[in-house]
Amino acid sequence: MDKTESLRQARQKLSDYVRINSLRYTQERETLLDAIYLTETPFSAEAMSKQMSEKRRMRVSRATVYNNLGLFERAGLVRKVYINEQVLFERTDRNVGVIRLQCSNCNKVTEMNDDRVRHQISEMRTRRFTMTGWSLSVYGLCSSCMATLKRKQKKLMNKDKEKNENRKD
Numbered sequence: 001m002d003k004t005e006s007l008r009q010a011r012q013k014l015s016d017y018v019r020i021n022s023l024r025y026t027q028e029r030e031t032l033l034d035a036i037y038l039t040e041t042p043f044s045a046e047a048m049s050k051q052m053s054e055k056r057r058m059r060v061s062r063a064t065v066y067n068n069l070g071l072f073e074r075a076g077l078v079r080k081v082y083i084n085e086q087v088l089f090e091r092t093d094r095n096v097g098v099i100r101l102q103c104s105n106c107n108k109v110t111e112m113n114d115d116r117v118r119h120q121i122s123e124m125r126t127r128r129f130t131m132t133g134w135s136l137s138v139y140g141l142c143s144s145c146m147a148t149l150k151r152k153q154k155k156l157m158n159k160d161k162e163k164n165e166n167r168k169d
């Protein structure tokens with residue numbers, strides 16, 4: 001799906017949602033939605049309100065951004081993601097079923113896809129619950145942190161070995 005098409009669909013979704021819930025379709029909401037649907041990576045509410053005032057020259061308070069993000073979430077346009085203990089938001093039209101590998105040492109996040117996992121989750125039966133999307137966080141150590149850890153362990157082992165050998169003398 002190209003950018004303009006996903007944006008058109010998002011606007012339609014918002015317009016349907018506000019109509020059903022007797023809310024207003026405001027210019028402010030549309031501008032915020034447009035900004036979100038041009039953002040590729042997960043973002044914080046704070047970063048989004050900053051972007052709104054800087055790039056779009058729109059004075060939108062953080063509270064308004066928060067409120068609208070809540071509304072967009074209920075409308076199925078964005079979802080919350082928890083990355084490094086931070087609450088971020090992302091568009092629902094992308095990253096469907098992404099797996100995030102999070103390093104618990106340096107907080108680096110790598111994204112990956114796995115068709116088998118995707119298939120299994122899509123086949124999963126959820127009781128009294130309609131699944132609209134998912135994301136999966138896998139915790140561990142990235143390769144460079146693992147290498148550093150191994151180096152440190154080796155150093156420690158060598159030190160112990162030296163101590164033992166000195167004792168023998």
Ligand SMILES: [Zn+2]
Nearest residue numbers: 103106142145
């Ligand atoms: Zn790391």
